[in-house]
Amino acid sequence: MTNNKPKVEGRSDEAEGPDGGWGWVLVGALFVSTSLVFGLMRSLGIFFVEFVQYFEESAQAISWISSTGLAAQQFFSPLGAALCNAYDARVVVMTGGVLAGLGLILASQATCLVHLYLTMGLISGLGWGLIFTPMVATVMAHFTRRRTLVLGLAFSSIGLSSFAFNPLFQWLVEMYAWRGALLILGGLSLNIVPCGALIHPQRHSKAPAKVDSENRSSRASVLNRVSSYLELSLLLERPYITYTLAVTLLNVGYFVPYFHLVAHSRQAGFSEYQAAFVMSAAGATDILGRIMSGWFSDLRYFRLIHLLTMWTTLAGVFIMLLPVSSLSGSYTALIGISLLYGFCSGALTSLVFAVVPMIVGVERMMGGLGLLQLIESGAGLLGTPMSGLLKDITGNYIASFMVAGSFVILGTLTMATLPHYFSCTDPLPPQRRSLDEGLHSELKLMNSVSSDKNHKGVNDLTDEVTKYPQDC
Amino acid sequence: MSSSWEQLFFQILLLVVFCRHINTKTPGPTPPPLVSINSPLPTDIRSVVLKGESHTESVELLNPVNLTLECTWTGNQNKLPNITGFWRKDGDEVENSRLTVQLENDQYNLKRVFSIISEENLGNYSCMFESEAKIDFVLAAPHMHEVRDKPIVSYVGDSVVIVCKMEETKPKPSTWNWYKANGTDKEQIFTAAEPLRYEIKNDERKTKLVVYNLTEADGGLYYCGAVYAINTTMGLVELKVINFTEPLKPFIAITVEVIVLVVAIMFYERYQSKKNYTAGKGMNDQTNTLTQGENNEPEEGSSMRQRKV
Numbered sequence: 211m212t213n214n215k216p217k218v219e220g221r222s223d224e225a226e227g228p229d230g231g232w233g234w235v236l237v238g239a240l241f242v243s244t245s246l247v248f249g250l251m252r253s254l255g256i257f258f259v260e261f262v263q264y265f266e267e268s269a270q271a272i273s274w275i276s277s278t279g280l281a282a283q284q285f286f287s288p289l290g291a292a293l294c295n296a297y298d299a300r301v302v303v304m305t306g307g308v309l310a311g312l313g314l315i316l317a318s319q320a321t322c323l324v325h326l327y328l329t330m331g332l333i334s335g336l337g338w339g340l341i342f343t344p345m346v347a348t349v350m351a352h353f354t355r356r357r358t359l360v361l362g363l364a365f366s367s368i369g370l371s372s373f374a375f376n377p378l379f380q381w382l383v384e385m386y387a388w389r390g391a392l393l394i395l396g397g398l399s400l401n402i403v404p405c406g407a408l409i410h411p412q413r414h415s416k417a418p419a420k421v422d423s424e425n426r427s428s429r430a431s432v433l434n435r436v437s438s439y440l441e442l443s444l445l446l447e448r449p450y451i452t453y454t455l456a457v458t459l460l461n462v463g464y465f466v467p468y469f470h471l472v473a474h475s476r477q478a479g480f481s482e483y484q485a486a487f488v489m490s491a492a493g494a495t496d497i498l499g500r501i502m503s504g505w506f507s508d509l510r511y512f513r514l515i516h517l518l519t520m521w522t523t524l525a526g527v528f529i530m531l532l533p534v535s536s537l538s539g540s541y542t543a544l545i546g547i548s549l550l551y552g553f554c555s556g557a558l559t560s561l562v563f564a565v566v567p568m569i570v571g572v573e574r575m576m577g578g579l580g581l582l583q584l585i586e587s588g589a590g591l592l593g594t595p596m597s598g599l600l601k602d603i604t605g606n607y608i609a610s611f612m613v614a615g616s617f618v619i620l621g622t623l624t625m626a627t628l629p630h631y632f633s634c635t636d637p638l639p640p641q642r643r644s645l646d647e648g649l650h651s652e653l654k655l656m657n658s659v660s661s662d663k664n665h666k667g668v669n670d671l672t673d674e675v676t677k678y679p680q681d682c
Numbered sequence: 683m684s685s686s687w688e689q690l691f692f693q694i695l696l697l698v699v700f701c702r703h704i705n706t707k708t709p710g711p712t713p714p715p716l717v718s719i720n721s722p723l724p725t726d727i728r729s730v731v732l733k734g735e736s737h738t739e740s741v742e743l744l745n746p747v748n749l750t751l752e753c754t755w756t757g758n759q760n761k762l763p764n765i766t767g768f769w770r771k772d773g774d775e776v777e778n779s780r781l782t783v784q785l786e787n788d789q790y791n792l793k794r795v796f797s798i799i800s801e802e803n804l805g806n807y808s809c810m811f812e813s814e815a816k817i818d819f820v821l822a823a824p825h826m827h828e829v830r831d832k833p834i835v836s837y838v839g840d841s842v843v844i845v846c847k848m849e850e851t852k853p854k855p856s857t858w859n860w861y862k863a864n865g866t867d868k869e870q871i872f873t874a875a876e877p878l879r880y881e882i883k884n885d886e887r888k889t890k891l892v893v894y895n896l897t898e899a900d901g902g903l904y905y906c907g908a909v910y911a912i913n914t915t916m917g918l919v920e921l922k923v924i925n926f927t928e929p930l931k932p933f934i935a936i937t938v939e940v941i942v943l944v945v946a947i948m949f950y951e952r953y954q955s956k957k958n959y960t961a962g963k964g965m966n967d968q969t970n971t972l973t974q975g976e977n978n979e980p981e982e983g984s985s986m987r988q989r990k991v
Contacts, residue, residue, distance in 0.1 A: 263843050263845060264843060266843070384832050384835065385835065386835065386924070386928060386929040387834075387835040387836055387837065387924075389837060389840070389926075389929070390835075390837075390924075390926075390928060390929025391929070393929050393930070393933050394929055394932050394933050394936065396933070397932070397933040397936035397937050397940075398936060400936065400937060400940045401936070401939075401940055401943075403940055403944055404940060404943035404944050404947055407943075407944050407947045407948065408947060
């Protein structure tokens with residue numbers, strides 16, 4: 211019942227999140243949508259062989275399709291966040307689902323490579339951007355104590371679905387050729403729409419309190435509203451900037467092993483099957499790491515930020531050890547380090563998003579996540595070409611892995627400069643509104659106390675209320 | 683004058699003798715042709731040392747060659763001083779190939795020169811030591827690695843690219859040919875005859891057949907032939923042409939499922955809200971009516987709800 215204590219207790223970060231009930235349904239929805247977004251993205255490689263043959267383009271040109279898709283997803287994240295702040299998260303996610311499906315359906319009719327960039331890359335990427343951040347933020351808003359566990363469970367879907375999607379896509383391509391397979395994938399992506407429908411409609415828009423009723427349509431106030439939807443004020447706060455920078459550095463090195471591990475194993479002299487198995491093994495421990503780290507973090511033995519730095523340091527160290535282990539020629543050493551690397555990289559992904567509300571507060575979480583995705587997208591675009599370039603220059607992957615690992619460690623060190631890093635308890639997230647606005651918000655909160663009990667809407671809080679006997 | 687006639691007669695006789703050998707295509711094994719004096723074929727030698735009971739050696743040939751095959755056997759427990767050795771081609775014994783082999787340096791040695799000129803001369807040559815030890819030499823033109831064991835699928839009206847590759851480790855073919863299977867035989871595809879339908883692009887090690895404007899009749903087996911001086915090796919690819927309604931069926935099924943789910947969720951919510959509404963109505967009175975207006979609004983939609991207090 212303490213969960214129903216309204217936002218008067220907003221000073222602690224335990225304010226939000228009923229931690230149960232409909233929240234678990236949303237976790238399921240997040241599981242499905244994440245697998246249809248990222249799991250699908252990861253398995254698109256199967257189509258690339260077909261595209262290279264059909265369109266007679268280089269592998270480089272074809273790989274830009276998935277880069278465009280990923281970049282679009284991250285670029286449009288703040289847009290998705292802003293639209294959720296302004297309107298309804300449910301509609302945004304459902305629209306995103308339709309767009310994602312539409313992109314793939316249109317891609318099945320492509321007659322040239324540019325069509326694929328525009329449809330699979332841009333349209334689907336826009337859809338994915340409108341799906342991922344809003345769903346993650348909505349789920350995180352529904353949980354407090356089990357936030358990291360829930361994220362870990364939901365993100366484990368990425369690994370599991372790539373296991374399932376790879377053979378499925380292969381079969382689809384063999385049965386229906388790439389056109390038919392893309393069409394069916396578009397249909398599968400439409401399944402995100404019911405996932406979005408499961409989100410309760412928002413009861414109010416998170417418009418900033420100081421909306422002037424007089425000059426409502428003036429340009430300054432419109433810009434003000436837009437910037438508050440996008441949570442641009444976060445860009446001026448040191449903790450957020452520090453964290454974003456750290457995550458960006460992390461992202462530069464994080465993807466490198468996924469792209470180059472197989473090629474590196476082959477170069478070290480192992481067979482195709484052995485190299486593929488290394489990748490699968492890392493993928494399996496990745497899934498395990500996500501769930502275990504989520505469960506362990508929520509035991510609250512340590513601060514989330516400390517756990518995150520531990521996992522990132524370990525991940526960085528193991529990335530640097532990967533080429534060293536294969537130099538010795540021992541397959542067991544390579545498998546061992548890859549397993550450890552997979553575990554650590556999965557462990558840190560559960561935490562990366564969960565730390566955001568600690569830094570910015572639950573209210574600004576949506577915008578915070580959006581901006582984070584946008585800024586870290588640059589890192590992804592930088593990291594893989596750079597490692598490829600290093601490989602072309604030096605002839606092997608040792609330099610690439612070393613540089614990638616060092617970027618990850620650098621990210622860890624940046625994280626250590628967060629304010630109150632070395633204290634044993636979490637600092638309070640900043641209050642969003644200033645003092646005079648605070649009064650307005652207090653009024654709002656008091657009204658919400660009374661209306662919450664009587665509201666018959668489908669808001670989750672009221673579900674809790676109606677479930678238990680009323681006690682004012 | 684008579685001596686020139688005699689010479690001519692002798693040459694004709696020789697010719698007839700030779701022709702008898704060449705023209706008789708018996709269903710049995712064609713004996714390997716005698717070494718022709720006129721054309722200097724290149725020579726090559728392959729030798730195998732056998733320690734056990736049998737061994738198979740693959741020999742890749744590109745051009746006609748005088749191939750010397752040499753077998754060496756270390757013998758078994760009882761090392762007889764003399765054993766019989768003979769040659770076989772494709773299971774049938776080669777005429778006049780039976781020899782008595784002597785034990786030299788603790789080994790038995792069997793050697794013979796074969797003239798490999800055309801496809802008929804390729805095959806499985808075995809040297810046999812007294813039916814105890816056998817070494818197989820499989821003579822063939824370079825084989826293609828099986829590119830695709832599953833059929834290539836494409837759509838009516840679309841175009842398709844079929845690729846055949848010879849690996850880097852194998853020698854380059856001099857050219858490539860494409861054939862379409864018609865019943866049991868193959869018809870060669872000539873792009874000049876139908877330039878709008880077929881296009882063949884040949885690289886050294888790779889060949890691509892592009893078929894435009896597919897119809898259902900275009901489905902079937904296609905053969906890519908890597909042409910070498912000695913023989914043409916064939917690779918097999920199957921093409922399947924399907925209509926666009928094929929993937930449309932699962933797609934529509936999935937879309938229907940999505941719509942059903944969304945409608946179900948909407949109805950469930952409406953039902954829940956009605957239940958809460960009637961349940962809440964019984965418990966609280968006046969304060970309800972104030973906020974009642976916004977409760978009965980439809981749950982979906984992007985309406986911005988402001989709290990009216």
